[in-house]
Amino acid sequence: MINRTHVHCTVNGDEVDFLATDSTSLLDALRTELGLTGVKEGCGTGDCGACSITVDGALNCACLMFAPEAEGREIGTVEGIAQGDHLHPLQETFLEGAALQCGICTPGFLVAAKVLLDENPTPTETEIRYALAGNLCRCTGYDKIIHAVQEAAVQLNGAKS
Amino acid sequence: MRYAAPTTVDEAVGLLAADADARVFAGATDLIPQIRSGRPEPSVLVDLKRIDRLVGVGESGGTWTVGAATPTSTLTADEAFTGAFPGLSEASGLIGSDQIQNRSSWGGNLCNASPAADSVPALVANAVRAVVAGSNGERTVPVEEIVTGPGQTSLADDEFVVEFQVDTPPAHTADAYLRLIPRTEMDIAVVGAAVRLTMDGGTCTAATVALGAVAPTVVRVPDAEAALVGSTLDDATLEAVAAAASAACNPIDDKRGTIEYRRQVAGVLAKRAATIAAERANA
Numbered sequence: 001m002i003n004r005t006h007v008h009c010t011v012n013g014d015e016v017d018f019l020a021t022d023s024t025s026l027l028d029a030l031r032t033e034l035g036l037t038g039v040k041e042g043c044g045t046g047d048c049g050a051c052s053i054t055v056d057g058a059l060n061c062a063c064l065m066f067a068p069e070a071e072g073r074e075i076g077t078v079e080g081i082a083q084g085d086h087l088h089p090l091q092e093t094f095l096e097g098a099a100l101q102c103g104i105c106t107p108g109f110l111v112a113a114k115v116l117l118d119e120n121p122t123p124t125e126t127e128i129r130y131a132l133a134g135n136l137c138r139c140t141g142y143d144k145i146i147h148a149v150q151e152a153a154v155q156l157n158g159a160k161s
Numbered sequence: 162m163r164y165a166a167p168t169t170v171d172e173a174v175g176l177l178a179a180d181a182d183a184r185v186f187a188g189a190t191d192l193i194p195q196i197r198s199g200r201p202e203p204s205v206l207v208d209l210k211r212i213d214r215l216v217g218v219g220e221s222g223g224t225w226t227v228g229a230a231t232p233t234s235t236l237t238a239d240e241a242f243t244g245a246f247p248g249l250s251e252a253s254g255l256i257g258s259d260q261i262q263n264r265s266s267w268g269g270n271l272c273n274a275s276p277a278a279d280s281v282p283a284l285v286a287n288a289v290r291a292v293v294a295g296s297n298g299e300r301t302v303p304v305e306e307i308v309t310g311p312g313q314t315s316l317a318d319d320e321f322v323v324e325f326q327v328d329t330p331p332a333h334t335a336d337a338y339l340r341l342i343p344r345t346e347m348d349i350a351v352v353g354a355a356v357r358l359t360m361d362g363g364t365c366t367a368a369t370v371a372l373g374a375v376a377p378t379v380v381r382v383p384d385a386e387a388a389l390v391g392s393t394l395d396d397a398t399l400e401a402v403a404a405a406a407s408a409a410c411n412p413i414d415d416k417r418g419t420i421e422y423r424r425q426v427a428g429v430l431a432k433r434a435a436t437i438a439a440e441r442a443n444a
Contacts, residue, residue, distance in 0.1 A: 022164035045194035058263040068164040133346040134258020
């Protein structure tokens with residue numbers, strides 16, 4: 001017997017309802033039921049961070065959650081980072097600094113980096129590297145990603161002062 | 162698989178008692194990869210995170226209580242907890258990435274029963290107790306009695322760990338945890354060493370030494386503890402601690418380290434962890 005559970009939660013600020021098989025990962029539900037394909041599947045075992053999302057503001061791997069666990073939670077994905085057509089400074093600095101090649105890890109890096117900068121607006125390089133240790137990129141060698149986060153932090157802090 | 166999110170301990174016990182293939186989980190950071198790698202699926206996935214008692218950390222009347230499903234990121238962010246148990250906090254903070262830290266818990270790390278679990282040596286060194294619920298009510302057992310071998314626990318099918326209890330440490334007492342992995346982050350311990358010491362004017366008056374990833378279960382090292390008590394942690398004592406730790410190992414040979422390497426590293430880490438614990442206890 002396949003159980004399907006009705007799930008009600010908030011995704012990127014919008015209230016949503018969907019049906020999910022109990023064994024479905026939240027990653028699959030976000031992609032197939034809600035069309036949020038910015039959430040990527042890399043490893044499916046919590047090692048690579050390509051499916052990074054926020055759950056009640058905390059960084060999580062969507063592949064390590066069963067879809068019904070989202071009930072009542074506030075979910076955030078990369079699709080919620082830009083304000084309409086206005087990209088977030090992290091998205092701008094990733095583009096300007098070419099902090100991506102194939103791009104499959106990029107949404108996860110953006111979500112993780114935004115959590116970092118929201119909590120710590122002036123991270124050191126070491127803090128950035130530790131905060132992003134759960135996100136794997138097999139193309140860039142990381143330096144451009146770290147630089148993009150540093151540059152975004154500068155821009156965000158400049159905008160505030 | 163059916164998903165269930167009970168809100169009381171009794172409801173969760175009922176789900177387990179009704180179906181031997183039901184399984185509890187907290188963060189699922191081990192459960193989901195195990196299912197994906199082909200282990201049999203549980204019939205019912207019992208999510209413990211909606212039970213209030215399972216999530217939270219606090220101190221009352223000389224006892225700290227930590228819910229079994231409390232995310233380890235909550236523990237490392239708790240300044241009072243980290244101040245009282247710096248080693249336990251640092252061990253908890255080594256379980257995976259930030260993403261994993263928001264899901265991983267002591268209950269899961271213990272009951273997954275990996276010999277390399279980072280929190281377990283520090284739990285043992287601090288004489289942490291597990292409160293276990295089942296059809297016959299609750300029982301409180303020392304953490305070291307939960308894991309019986311790799312992937313094996315002493316829990317009955319209808320039992321799960323509800324919370325952990327640990328006494329507030331006496332004055333001038335501190336712990337430390339060190340582990341060796343081949344890279345800086347995101348790997349499984351080759352060796353882990355937890356030491357807790359009580360110091361009195363530079364002399365050690367109580368000591369616990371526990372090693373992880375060097376045997377099927379966490380190993381206490383009574384010979385190292387005996388060497389530490391009454392000493393000032395002079396060089397001869399630390400060499401005795403290292404020798405005792407190396408001798409207590411019963412490690413495997415694998416890609417992360419040979420038997421000889423693990424024995425050697427266990428001695429080095431036990432010695433260094435003892436030194437750090439003493440510095441903290443004297444501070």
